[in-house]
Amino acid sequence: MKHISILVPAGDAVVGSIEGPHKVFSQVNDLLAGMGQPPAFQVELVGLTRHKTFNRGIFTLHAARTIDEDFRTDLVIIPAPHGDLVEAVALNEDLIAWIRRQHEAGAEVASLCLGAFLLAATGLMDGRQCATHWLGAPQFATMYPAVHLVAEQVITDEQGLYSSGGAYSYLNLVLYLVEKYVSREMAVCCAKVFQIDIGRRSQSPFVIFQGQKGHDDEPVKKTQEFIEQHFADKISIDELAALACLSRRNFERRFKKATTNTVAEYIQRVKIEAAKMSLESSRENVNEVMYSVGYSDTKAFRTLFKRITGVSPLAYRDKYSRKGTAALAA
Template structure:
């Protein structure tokens, strides 16, 4: 039986990312009991103290153990902090040290959504892949450039260090862990009971691109504004470099440093974001949408659209169009 420690970190947290994993894992035990089998998990809340309040006092959670107690766990689950992420990291030095000690003794570690910021602060994913909520991707890259952020992924597994994408996609990570520890049959059963899409691997269809502008490079901001204002046109890197009075090489270097995207990637993402909005709200067909955002090659447009969103333009429209829904 695996001992699972769901953390109650210092500061505020998304309580659902504590209750949800607890519910899934204890439900697996109930399923196993119904089959006449032993439980797979001993699930405990572990905190800095025995009782902690969250969400402005709305919830009080009681820990079975504190990190000061002498025990060894098999899996640590880090929930999503709520609020200022840098402050959350600063408040949890003792918790991070405990995670590292437990990992050194053999424990695996899983972060849920923005819990990736606490996981990354341990150093355990340096040079490894990690996922988090797409909304926080730029902030994560800025804080942890040594980590390979894969913002499109729902689940990552770096040799027993796990992470999940945004919000309720932590449920996909829980199914992944159930399958890994207990088997496919129980994972599928959980997927059916909790109505979780067990086959979802990408959060790209949910991503809304908004170029990072919290930097001090004014020529690059000028280029970003030009792209976002003129996305209907064909825009070249040479044109942007000339606009900012920079050499192409210098422009491309500074653009990537400031925005975490190459200029070409940024242009594509702005165009595809506009195309997504059109597919959601207008009656234009796919070709009309393609032309409206500055593409003329149908194959290229569909290829770039699927690369960025994970689905084809038609699949995207069928899933998210307000017109189709009406």
């Protein structure tokens, strides 16, 4: 039987990312009991203190153990902190050190959503792939440049160090762990009980590209705004470099440093974000949308759209268009 420690961090946290995995792992034990089999997991909340309130006192969680107690665990689950992530890391220094010690003693570690910030703070993910919520990806990349961020993925498995994508996609990682520790059949059963899409591996369709402007390079910011205002036009890198009053080489270097994208990648992402919005709200067909954002090669547009979003333009429209929502409501 595996011992699972679901952490109760200092500061505020997304309570659902604590209660959710506890519920799923406990459900596995219940299902096994119904089959006349022993439980697979001993699931406990572990915190800095025995009791912790969240969401301005609305929720109170009671930890079975504190990190001061002498015990070993098989799997550490790191939930998502809520609020200022730099502050969350600072508040949980003792918890981060404890995670590192448990891993050195043989425990596996899994972060859920923005819990990746606490996992990365251990140093265990340096040089490894890690996922997190796409909203936190730019800050994560800045804070942890030694970690290979894969913001499009829902699950990463780096030899017993796991991470998951944003929000409720952590449930996909929990099912992945159920399959690994128990069986595929049990994971499928839990997916049906909780109505989770067990096959999902990408969070790309959910990403909203907001333009990475959280930097102080004003010439680069000026060109970003130009791209966003003229995305349907043919924009050259030389034109943007001239707008920034920089040499092309210097401009490209500063643009990549400020935004984490090359200039070409940024232009593509702005165009595809505009296409997504049009597919969601307009009655234009895919070719009309393609032309409206400055593409004329149908194959290239569809390939790029799928590479960035994970789905085809038609599949995206079927899933997110207002027309589709209206049909469901009818």
